Amino acid sequence: MSTFTESIVEQAALAWLESVGWSVRNGAEIAPGEPAAEREDYRQVVLAQRLRDALARLNPVLPSEAPEDAFRRLTRPEGAELVTRNRAVHRRNAKTDVIPVDSRQIVTKLAQIPLATWRYKSQAEGIRHMGPMAQDFYAAFGLGEDEKYISTIDADGVALAAIQGLYQEHEGPGCEDCHTGSKAHGVGAGAEASGSWAEGTLIFKQCSRHAGAVNWRNNW
Secondary structure (H helix, E strand, C coil): CCCCCHHHHHHHHHHHHHHCCCCCCCHHHHCCCCCCCCCCCCCCCCCHHHHHHHHHHHCCCCCCHHHHHHHHHHHCCCCCCHHHHHHHHHCHHHCCCCCCCCHHHHHHHHHHCCCEEECCCCCCCCCCEEECCHHHHHHHHCCCCCCCCCCHHHHHHHHHHHHHHHHHHHHCCCCCCCCCCCCCCCCCCCCCEEEEECCEEEEEECCCCCCCEEEEEECC
16 A cells, blocks of 8 residues: 655655746755755745845846845735735736736637647656646747746636636627627527526527527526
């Protein structure tokens, strides 16, 4: 009988982090007291120099004091609760260059990206993952720093945009052949029929894009 150990969870987490672009190092190599130490003691959770280098690399046009201010805010966040600190990082006024997304265009691009199952070369046979290649994802959306990995925040953003785009495709007013949102009483020029049940409307859409689709709307 196989034993589920902490090591299995740790190795799985390390493999996932490496797959999305993180550099994985053996803890003993950077431990306090070692020649390549990156923290003074084990109470330091953040690798300070790495964070400073990343802030400077990601924000080359900002004044020199800005990355240090960001470092201070990230390592000494306001609020004692994790939820409060997460909100401070992800809130709107922590971001710039905000550009709206064309959700339907995201759906089109996503449909063209090849998907496959695969395993990392370092993993045992029988382990499988599913998803696109980082190069294809970057070529389609241009998100992230480079084409070497897919950031989870970008993958989540694309998924959310695609969901919105699909909703707009099937629920929005964009289809000229379907009288979406109307309540027909019989079959008209749009080949649409409906009936009421429990204060709702059942609409049968018969255009080329939605042939045979059934849409239910409550009128509560």
